[in-house]
Amino acid sequence: MHPIRIVIVGAGFAGYQTARQLSRQARGKADIVLINPNDYFLYLPLLPQVSAGILEPRRVSVSLTGTLPGVRLVLGEADAVDLDNRTVGYTDPEGQRGELRYDRLVLSVGSVNKLLPIPGVAEHAHGFRGMPEALYLRDHMTRQIELAASASSPREHAGRTTFVVVGAGYTGTEVAAHGKLYTDRLARQTAGLPGTPPPRWMLIDIAPRVLPELDQRLSETADRVLRARGVDVRTRTSVKEATPDGVLLDDGEFIETRSLIWCVGVRPDPLVAGIGLPTERGRLCVDEYLTVPGHPEVFACGDAAAVPDLTRPGEYTPMTAQHAARQGKTAAHNVAASCGHGTRRAYKHHDLGFAVDLGGVQAAANPLHVPLSGPLAGAVTRAYHLMAMPGNRVRVTSDWVLEAILPRQAVQLGLVRSGAVPLDTAAPELAHAPSA
Numbered sequence: 001m002h003p004i005r006i007v008i009v010g011a012g013f014a015g016y017q018t019a020r021q022l023s024r025q026a027r028g029k030a031d032i033v034l035i036n037p038n039d040y041f042l043y044l045p046l047l048p049q050v051s052a053g054i055l056e057p058r059r060v061s062v063s064l065t066g067t068l069p070g071v072r073l074v075l076g077e078a079d080a081v082d083l084d085n086r087t088v089g090y091t092d093p094e095g096q097r098g099e100l101r102y103d104r105l106v107l108s109v110g111s112v113n114k115l116l117p118i119p120g121v122a123e124h125a126h127g128f129r130g131m132p133e134a135l136y137l138r139d140h141m142t143r144q145i146e147l148a149a150s151a152s153s154p155r156e157h158a159g160r161t162t163f164v165v166v167g168a169g170y171t172g173t174e175v176a177a178h179g180k181l182y183t184d185r186l187a188r189q190t191a192g193l194p195g196t197p198p199p200r201w202m203l204i205d206i207a208p209r210v211l212p213e214l215d216q217r218l219s220e221t222a223d224r225v226l227r228a229r230g231v232d233v234r235t236r237t238s239v240k241e242a243t244p245d246g247v248l249l250d251d252g253e254f255i256e257t258r259s260l261i262w263c264v265g266v267r268p269d270p271l272v273a274g275i276g277l278p279t280e281r282g283r284l285c286v287d288e289y290l291t292v293p294g295h296p297e298v299f300a301c302g303d304a305a306a307v308p309d310l311t312r313p314g315e316y317t318p319m320t321a322q323h324a325a326r327q328g329k330t331a332a333h334n335v336a337a338s339c340g341h342g343t344r345r346a347y348k349h350h351d352l353g354f355a356v357d358l359g360g361v362q363a364a365a366n367p368l369h370v371p372l373s374g375p376l377a378g379a380v381t382r383a384y385h386l387m388a389m390p391g392n393r394v395r396v397t398s399d400w401v402l403e404a405i406l407p408r409q410a411v412q413l414g415l416v417r418s419g420a421v422p423l424d425t426a427a428p429e430l431a432h433a434p435s436a
Contacts, residue, residue, distance in 0.1 A: 007102035011036035014302025015108035017328030027070035051134040052178035062391040111266035111303035120242030125262040136416040149192035159256040161199040168205035172263030177358040221364035221373040280306035288346040301327035310348040355381035
C-alpha cells in the first residue's frame with residue numbers, strides 16, 4: 001500500500017511553514033512533496049535591503065532541501081489542478097511537463113504583482129516581488145547614478161537621478177526609504193556628482209497617507225522619516241501615463257525619470273482562478289479549517305486563500321506574511337488530522353503588530369500594538385526579522401555588522417537584465433480597478 005501523498009504547491013511563507021510543520025509531524029508517515037520554481041524560501045521582508053546592498057542575496061534565501069528534512073522538492077511552476085483526478089500539472093525549469101498525483105493538496109501559491117490599466121506602465125515599470133527584481137533594481141540604481149555623472153544635458157541628468165516609487169504600502173515605503181539612502185551615498189562618492197543636488201526620490205499613492213493599511217501612528221512616523229530624508233511624498237496622487245522618459249501624474253505634472261518602481265500591491269496567483277472553484281477577490285474560498293468546501297482533501301492558505309477572520313466576523317484575513325506563516329502551520333496540523341493524526345483546529349490569530357524598516361537606524365513598529373519609532377524601533381524590527389527567519393540568522397547578522405563598520409560596496413553585477421523582469425501580471429478582472 002502506498003503512503004498518503006501530500007502535495008504542497010508554493011514555498012512562500014504559507015507553503016514553507018506547511019512543509020516545515022509536516023516534516024516534523026508526518027515524516028515517515030506520508031510522502032510529502034513540495035512544488036516550487038526555486039530551491040529556496042525567500043524572506044521577502046528583507047528584500048529591500050538586498051536591493052540597497054546591505055544584505056547579499058543568499059542571506060534572504062533559505063534552502064528548502066537543507067531545512068525541510070523528509071520533504072521531496074520538485075522544481076517547477078504549477079499551472080493546472082485536476083480536482084477530479086487529483087493531479088497537479090507543472091512545468092519544470094527546462095520546459096518539460098510533469099504531473100503529480102495527490103491524496104492531500106495544499107495550495108499556497110502566494111501572489112503576483114498587481115498591474116492597473118495605466119498606459120505605459122507594463123512597458124516602463126518594474127515590480128518588486130522577487131529576487132530577480134531586487135537584483136535588477138540594485139544594478140539599475142547604481143547604473144543610473146554612474147551614467148548621470150557623464151550626462152550630456154541637465155534634463156538627462158535629472159531623469160537619471162530621479163526615482164519614482166508608486167505605492168506607499170509596506171513594500172513601496174521600504175524601497176523608497178532604503179533607495180534614498182543608497183543613492184545618496186553612491187552620489188557622494190561618484191566623481192562628477194558631488195556638489196550637485198542629491199538624487200530625487202518620489203513616493204506616490206492615491207491613498208491619503210503612507211502605509212494606509214497600518215496604524216495611523218506608524219504612518220505618521222514613516223512619513224516624517226521619509227520627508228526628513230528628502231523623499232518627495234505625494235499622497236492622493238496617481239500616475240496617468242508612463243513613458244520612456246518619465247511619468248505623467250493626474251495633476252498634469254510630468255516627472256522626468258528613467259526609474260519607475262511599481263509597488264502598488266499584489267493579487268493572488270493566476271493558478272487560483274483557473275481551478276474553477278469559488279473565489280473572493282481572486283482568493284480561493286476556504287472555511288475556518290483552511291479546507292476548500294466540497295473538497296475535504298484540498299486545503300489553501302496564505303495570499304491564495306480567502307480565510308475567514310474569526311477575530312473580525314464577516315471579514316477575511318489580510319494578505320500579510322504574519323497570517324500566511326501561521327496559516328501554514330494550521331494547514332499542516334489539519335492535513336495531518338485528516339490523515340488520522342490529531343484533531344483539526346480552526347485558524348484564529350490576532351495581529352501582533354507590524355514593523356517597517358526605514359533604513360539606517362530608523363523604523364516604525366508597534367509590537368503588541370505599542371507604538372515605537374527611531375533606533376528602538378529599528379532594533380525591535382531587526383530582532384523580529386531574525387526570530388521570524390527560518391535560517392541564515394548568523395549570516396544576516398554578520399552582514400548588518402559589516403554594514404555598520406565598513407563602506408557599502410556599490411557595483412553592478414549585471415546578472416539580471418531589464419527584459420528578465422517584465423511587469424506582465426495584468427489581468428482582465430483589474431480593468432476597472434482604481435488608479436494608484
